[in-house]
Amino acid sequence: MEVHDLGPTVSNQINRILYQYDLYPHHFDDQGNLIKIETYSGTFALKRKALNDQQIRKLQTVYSLARQMTIDAVCPLSSKYGDLIIRTDELCYYLMPWFRETVDASDLLERYRHLFIKAGQLHRQTLEKETECMTLYQDMVRVINQRQMVWEQFLYQAEHHVYPSPFEQMVFKSAAIYLVNMQRARDFFSRDHDDEGKGKLMRRALCHGRLSPLHLLIQEERSALTNFENSEYGFFVVEIATLFEQSSVTLGTKKTDWKGFFRSYEAACPMSDEEHEFLLHFLLFPSAHAELLQRYMQTDQRSEQWFVSRWTKLCRVHQEMFTTIKLEIDEERKKKETIQAEVDKKMKNEDA
Template sequence: MYEKNRLTRAYPILKQYALEPHFVEEYGLVQKIYTNKGVFALKKINPKQGADFIRHVQDLYQKGYNRIVPIFPSVDGRYAVLHENEMYYLMPWLGNEEKENRYERHHQLFRELARLHSLSSKEITINKEERTEHYEKTLQEWEKELEFLEGFLETCEQREYMSPFELSYVLSYHDIYQALNFSIRKLKDWYEKTKDSDKARTVTVHGKVSTEHFLYDEKGYGYFSNFERAKKGSPIHDILPFLSRTLKTYPKKSEECIEWIYTYLKYSPFKEDEFLLFQSYFAHPGAVMRSAERYFKNRYGNGERKSTLHFQKQFWLLKNTEYVLMRMEEIERQKAEAKTAAQPQEEAQN
């Protein structure tokens, strides 16, 4: 009966594609549809996202980027159809068999993300006053966070007996303070670099980059799917969330994250100001700061043990991020030294 209901719901939608459904499997918002013309994926999306989603995908196709899971038009040429206040679009069902190991899969994802950003890159004119306003607002927020860090430390140290959370915070304070100072320093460097410019680079941002949204066809080629959150913005809006999710784990020295970043930069290099902004936002200890602030405002509200464990996990993220950033600083320093050493030789040859 349930299968019959799924076929009944799918039929009027697929009719607009001249398809007759035989069997339906559900995977969240995606349905795997077996039809008289093959196997397809039918995806339900919010109608409010529909127009922008289609526009971004078509724009990428026009710019020559074709590593997007194809979207089939309906019989009357629409790339999404509306049915009972829901919007749907149709794609081929990709087997997504992993022909490479996890290491290569991530490298291919970052190569394709770099190509997507590079092909959609566009320089735009911006309002310098708005940039300054954004900078001053962010700087003010982060300086208030510094004040909170110091104030909470003093509160903890004044206690005769610290709670487990407070002890964890005191022992972690120096690392959090250093991370926040690093973020602020890089933000200031970014502003000094850009304050007199009215130009900025935007790209088409995928909006939800994940290995789950990077699918393989039967030949082993990778394609991005799930462009519903696509928008124009800075490339770091795609990269930072992916790295944060990857590094939100037990303490580890993630050389693989460093390799992914430099795989991306090989095919789509950051400008100097973009690299500074990337470093600033990547280093910012927002997760561990929010954990400390919640505890300070509502001590024992979530239970001492639960709060302390949550804080510990956010601190691990900070330390994992710190390792990646410090290794990148080292790599960039070595590259700068090599470039400086090569200059006398180049001048002598000229």
């Protein structure tokens, strides 16, 4: 047996795990949290990570959905004893089919393109009935208040400096607009009841919990989500809004097709008007900005240049993303209104 990078004890431990799948490897390749296993029955990926009972239960839920072909996900293979996860004293192991990825991990644009589609498909395929979302709205208000506190603390400190630093000056310039936006978001999320006094309703679906361009396997045109251990049912609009925010930070100044991302998601999982509004208002109080302010306040050895450059990029990309999504939503609303007007007109004519 050819064994690479593994000592005899580790190798035997891997053999013991693979024995539970009746697999006898002829080659191992340890790649950190993942071991590539080559056997005469095929190539597999043995994943190694710490999972708690709750995460294991979540994986089992997703596995059962994938088995029923409800969702398209790369899930662990079951052992000969029917186990999805092999638990050791410290870690858990699970075996997956090996994906020969055709998109490099560094090609984030392409990975995000696939990710928005897969996220939409996951949400659409597991849609549940609308449920009251009062708590969600209240949580949003709490988050806004926390972020506003960070902003206020930063501005208070900066205002008391005789000579504000270049970064502080830069933040001053954009503070007004962000504070107004936060107020708009707070106003929106404070209205957790509709005009008739009923609690607002939102749709729920299975949320991945850790959507990331690295939790996606792409082989040619086929792509599938993986790493479902944090998945759970919830208001999926939060997950997609967070994904937009995350991608704007990760992709930075790369030329990003925000319109394409939004359209791909909408094509897979069309959002309601309320969900559109939620998304737009969620994007009005970005976490990355508040985190950068906090980091600046907590860091002694500051590189002003780095903070200024980071702030500039964040603001630019965020604005670009927000504007594109808003335009798309407005356009869609207009289209809907035009169609509705035409329908109304037609009905009027018919009545007449």
